[in-house]
Amino acid sequence: MPAFSRRACVSYLSSAFILVSISACGAGAQTSAGSAGKLQAAPSAERLAGVCPKTVAVQIDWEPEAEHGPIYNLVGPGYTVDTAKKRVTGPLVIDGKDTGVQIEVRAGGGAIGFQSVSSQMYVDKSITLGTVTTDGAITAAGKQPVTAVAALMKKSPQILMWDPRTHPDWKTIADIGKTDAKVVTIDGATYPSLLVSKGLIKKSQLDSSYDGSPSRFVSDPSIAVQGFATAEPYVYQHEVGAWGKPVKYQLLSDVGYSVYPQALSVRSGELTKLSPCLKKLVPIIQKSTAGFATDPGHALDVIDDLVSQYNTSWVYSKNTGTFAARQMVKLGILANEADGSVGGFDMARVKSTLTTFKPLITESGAKVPADLTADRLATNQFIDTSIGMKTS
Known part of the structure; x- marks a missing residue:
């Protein structure tokens, strides 16, 4: 099985520890409690009408959660929720202003x-952007390049975790390897x-069970088991009654x-076509990412509302979301790059990742193009290096 991003296949299960069994609860769109009212227009540099699709469709890899906070932070008031298709649509806003x-x-x-x-993204060409992790992009590069x-x-929030009472001598993953303890992960991860x-x-x-x-x-x-630093440490201690400890x-990473x-990410063949939109x-x-890092409140409210309205078996409390937002900043999961900007890529790191993961992915059976290069996997051409998170 090819490697996907965080939870982008059936094997990638809820960090709230519930096997997801999706059922459509509701047949159509529902208007949220919020009201759009009369939003002030964004300045011309941030007006997207005429250069971007009328609806910028973003395909997320999993259910609503804080890791997608910068995207949900863009959803303005008066949004509607399609409970059957599990989609939220609203004005794309930045700093509370309408981009058009x-x-x-x-x-x-x-x-x-x-x-x-x-x-x-290749099945549904109405998708403008999708969330794809680098190893997933390498895997897809042959037939579905993004x-x-x-x-x-x-950096990735993925972890291996263990019980400190059972293994007081384990400090790192390398310590796990010095034993014969089982390392329990999902099937198909790289x-x-x-x-x-x-x-x-x-x-x-x-x-891999x-x-x-x-x-x-x-x-x-x-055992040691996979998890996410943004969820399991909080959920196991505070929401799994049978555990209830750190x-x-x-x-x-x-x-x-x-x-x-x-x-x-965008479909690679549409990068040039979408460039005028992406530039803005x-x-x-x-800016939304930097704003979310400082004040995640709006995005977490939207996420909490969607979890409730979607009404699937995905369990994600607002307390977990609040923990995740803080944890991302605390651990440097959400952070500026070396140049002080947020959202960009260290291209030397992308190149190194390609070098490391290409043979591993090839060994798993996926066909990776021999001529695949880092600049086909990621680009900084639209990044504004003046925009970064506030640092203390």
């Missing part, structure tokens, strides 16, 4: 049959092969998982 177009944020996971975002134009996060190739864990330790439930870890805390973990997670839109996304 609509934004439609589409849920992934069950809403798109658990297929990858890159695949959905190019990332803005990074939602600087990072287990990466960890083995680096000698951090043994192939014999891998167990993770189903998203906390029950196995709770009943057998001798876990320890290490970020996979600390040990070579160098991907840009859920990077906003990408800096708006950067």
Whole structure:
């Protein structure tokens, strides 16, 4: 199975530990409680009417969650929710001002049959942008090439976690590899092969039967299990009653998982056509990202509303979202690049990621173009280097 972004296939299960079984609850669009009223127009540099599609459709890789906060932050008041298709549509706003177009944020996971975002982008050409992680873009490059134009996060929130009471001597992932403990992950991810190739864990330790439930870890805390620094540490301690205590973990980005997670991407063949739009839109996304880092309140309200209205088996509390937003900033998951701007790419890192993951993905059975280069995977041509997060 090819590698996808964070939770972009059936194997990528809820960080709230519930196997997702999507059912359409409601047949049509519902108007939210908010009211658009008369929004002030954005300044001309941020007016998107006439250069962008009338509706900028963004395909997300999973259900509503804080990692997508910069995108939900763009959804203005008076939005409507399609509870059948799991989509929210409203005025695309920045700093509370109307850019002149609509934004439609589409849920992934069950809403798109658990297929990858890159695949959905080629099935449905009405999608303007999709969230695709670098290893997923490498996997898709042969038949469904996408190019990332803005990074939602600087590094991946994925972790391996363990029980500190059972394993007080474990401080890092390398410590796990010094034992015979099972490392339980989802099927199809690329990072287990990466960890083995680096000698951090043994192939014999891998167990790809993770189903998203906390029950196995709770009943057998001798194992290490995959998770996300933005969810499991909070949820296990505060929302999993059978556990109710801290876990320890290490970020996979600390040990070579160098991907840009859920990077906003376009179909590569449409990059030139969309350039006039992206020249204005990408800096708006950067501003939204910086704003979300400072004040995530609006985006979290939208996310909480959508989780309720979609009414699937995705469980995501507002407290989890609040924790995630803070954790992203605290851990540098959401952070400026070296030049002080947010949302851009370190192209040397993209090149190194391609070098590292291409053979691993090829070994998994995917056909990666021999001539694939970093600049086909990501570009900084639309990034405004003057826009960055406030740093203390």
